[in-house]
Amino acid sequence: MQLRHRPHRSYGAATGRVYVTNARREYSEAETVALIAQVAGRCPLCDKPLFYEKGKRRYKAYELAHIYPLNPHPEELVVLANVPRLSADVNDPDNLIPLCESSHGRFDKPRTEEEYLELYEIKREALREERQRSLASQYPLEKQISAVVAHLHSAAVEIDSGVALALTAKSVDHKFDGTMPPTTKRKVRNAVQDYFRHVQSAFLELERSDPGCTELIFVQVKSFYVMQKREQLSQGQVFTNLVAWIHARARAHTLESAEAVASFFIQNCEVFE
Ligand SMILES: [Zn+2]
Structure with a gap:
């Protein structure tokens, strides 16, 4: 009673x-x-x-x-x-x-x-x-995301270089608003510079072996982001939550690889449109 x-x-x-x-x-x-x-x-x-x-x-x-x-x-x-x-x-x-x-x-x-x-x-x-x-x-994420994250471990990731870098960094910068802490901005910018192409090629590889899966994952990330936006969270909090979600769902070994993938989604417009 x-x-x-x-x-x-x-x-x-x-x-x-x-x-x-x-x-x-x-x-x-x-x-x-x-x-x-x-x-x-x-x-x-x-x-x-x-x-x-x-x-x-x-x-x-x-x-x-x-x-x-x-x-x-x-x-x-x-x-x-x-x-x-x-x-x-x-x-x-x-x-x-x-x-x-x-x-x-x-x-x-x-x-x-x-x-x-x-x-x-x-x-x-x-x-x-x-x-x-x-x-x-409550938000599903296809388990194939693990393959994308694992790709970042297996390949010896080399730091991209040259002019392309400056362009990428610039295009990710205007996604941020005043609610994104400078340290997180730097983290995203660095992750985009270091890993963007690797994440992209991992998704291309996934798409070849499992057609349609990439689009499904992008839609899932987008819906997770829309839910976060409805919670009226700051960009910094959204990024932290996105990383935690990817980290848990992809069973990523390191937080860094989950951050790299989350940063990819910012650059690629699923997050912070
Ligand atoms: Zn105490």
């Missing part, structure tokens, strides 16, 4: 004032596992593991912390008067995060606006990543 939380009234003994107290809700095993997975099993404030081993057994070393307090003290109501919230319901798993015991103690006493906002941002990012993983898993 699901426990529903219901605020109930109690009287403050000293002041005689009426407080509204929220009861702490119990969390199912599935909810707890999901919360621990969001922080990759480590305390997001100090990076300590959330479990410890003794003998042959594992024990939990975490507590589920309310980011916005379950029952804020009068001072906390003042300190946190204008902060953004992750959920209107304090007991919603979106307002909870596992912390190691000592970080939890420090976070709670006393709660500052700065520390609240830090944890709020950590949780928001974790929720964003979780959403991205579940979105990415």
